[in-house]
Structures are given as C-alpha cells and as structure tokens.
Amino acid sequence: MRLLVSVANSSEVRAALLGKADIIDVKNPAEGALGANFPRVIKEIRKLTPKEIPVSATIGDMPNLPGTASLAALGAAHCGVEYVKVGLKGVTEVEQATTLMREVCLAVSELPEPPEVIATAYADASLIPALLPEHLPEVAAKAGAHGCLIDTLGKSSQGLVDLMSPEELKNFVVLCKKAGLLCGLAGSLSKDTLPLACKAGPDLVGVRTAAINGDRVNGLVQKEKVEELKSIMLSAGSL
Numbered sequence: 693m694r695l696l697v698s699v700a701n702s703s704e705v706r707a708a709l710l711g712k713a714d715i716i717d718v719k720n721p722a723e724g725a726l727g728a729n730f731p732r733v734i735k736e737i738r739k740l741t742p743k744e745i746p747v748s749a750t751i752g753d754m755p756n757l758p759g760t761a762s763l764a765a766l767g768a769a770h771c772g773v774e775y776v777k778v779g780l781k782g783v784t785e786v787e788q789a790t791t792l793m794r795e796v797c798l799a800v801s802e803l804p805e806p807p808e809v810i811a812t813a814y815a816d817a818s819l820i821p822a823l824l825p826e827h828l829p830e831v832a833a834k835a836g837a838h839g840c841l842i843d844t845l846g847k848s849s850q851g852l853v854d855l856m857s858p859e860e861l862k863n864f865v866v867l868c869k870k871a872g873l874l875c876g877l878a879g880s881l882s883k884d885t886l887p888l889a890c891k892a893g894p895d896l897v898g899v900r901t902a903a904i905n906g907d908r909v910n911g912l913v914q915k916e917k918v919e920e921l922k923s924i925m926l927s928a929g930s931l
C-alpha cells in the first residue's frame with residue numbers, strides 16, 4: 693500500500709518527501725476537492741520530486757464536458773506527471789462518465805509516455821448528485837483508465853468512512869481488483885480513520901487535511917504528520 697499526499701505548491705513538497713510520501717499529488721484546494729493547479733506549479737513540483745517518486749495531477753471536479761476534460765488532461769500530461777486524476781462531478785450515468793473518461797484516456801495516449809489515468813468518484817455523490825462510487829470500476833474499465841479513486845467533494849463535514857461502510861469500501865476494492873484497476877481511497881482520512889480505509893486493502897490511501905497544519909487551502913504539509921500517517925498506514929496494512 694502507498695501513501696499519496698496532496699500538495700498545493702512547491703514549498704510543501706520537501707515536507708511530504710521527508711515524511712516519506714510515496715506519491716506526490718498536485719492539486720489546487722482553492723479550486724475544489726480535485727481542483728486543478730497551474731501548469732507552472734505542476735512542472736516545478738515534478739522537477740523537485742525525485743524521478744522514482746510518482747507525481748499525480750488533478751484536473752478538477754469536472755462538469756460533464758468531455759472536451760474540456762480531455763484538453764485539461766492533455767495539459768497535465770504535458771507537465772510530465774505519472775498520473776492524471778479526473779473528478780467525476782458533473783456526470784451521474786455510467787454512459788456519460790464512460791464517454792468523458794474515454795476522451796481523457798484517448799487524449800493522453802498521444803504522448804510517447806502517457807500518464808496513467810485515474811477516475812475519481814465522490815463518496816458523497818448522492819448529495820451532489822454525481823456518479824455513485826460503486827459504478828466507478830465499470831466506468832474506468834470500459835474507458836481504458838488505469839485506476840479508480842474515491843474521495844469526498846465536501847471537505848467540511850463527513851469523511852470517507854462516515855459515508856461508506858467497511859463492506860462498501862471492501863466491495864469497491866474487490867471490484868477494482870477484479871477489473872485489474874489500481875484502487876485508491878481518500879476523503880478527510882484522519883489518524884483515527886486511516887486504518888479503516890487501509891483495512892479495505894486499496895493500493896493507495898490519499899491524504900491532505902491530516903497532513904497539514906491549519907485549513908485545507910492555506911495550511912502547509914508537515915513532515916512529522918506525513919511520517920506518522922505513513923507509519924499508521926504501514927501497521928494497518930499488515931492487520
């Protein structure tokens with residue numbers, strides 16, 4: 693299992709790396725849960741991060757606009773990242789979501805070393821409303837994406853483990869694995885709730901709020917917090 697730590701700027705990268713993050717995830721929390729950052733920031737973070745540590749970039753909490761999504765994904769791919777994450781906010785049906793994700797996969801596939809595409813659904817999808825997480829593996833597999841992540845859109849109230857039961861999390865992981873998809877879990881995971889997410893057996897768990905001091909937009913990633921989360925993940929993974 694790997695620990696993904698979301699950073700908003702280059703000054704947070706050092707702390708995330710010193711704390712032994714396995715994946716550096718670039719996003720812009722000021723623009724949403726999966727807010728897209730600026731190409732200059734993504735490129736700088738890729739440059740600062742050792743080659744052996746993958747960098748991912750989010751392209752936004754996407755409306756149902758496959759053209760916009762595919763263009764944004766190609767832009768992120770050109771910044772040299774290993775993963776591109778797409779938030780499926782504006783789609784509710786499997787067919788719509790598959791069309792959007794297929795265009796994203798097609799767009800990045802033109803590069804000699806294309807990034808892996810990660811489709812993201814929200815655990816609070818029924819409140820948005822958006823594609824339900826249980827449909828995500830089917831969408832990702834049909835579209836030719838590499839993986840699936842569940843996150844939360846609302847960051848002020850309930851987190852992943854409040855919104856989904858251990859059985860639902862486990863089922864999601866099983867569906868992903870059956871389809872040969874990388875599988876990630878995130879959404880306001882804390883020191884206390886991280887082990888519950890790990891128990892479901894995903895390939896990665898993602899954090900930001902728990903790794904920073906202050907609020908999600910203005911706070912900065914702290915090495916000690918990342919270190920602690922990594923050790924919690926490692927011990928929970930062996931439960």
Ligand SMILES: O=C[C@H](O)COP(=O)(O)O
Nearest residue numbers: 698879880898899900901
């Ligand atoms: O991809 C992971 C997210 O950045 C998680 O953020 P959060 O822990 O603030 O919900």
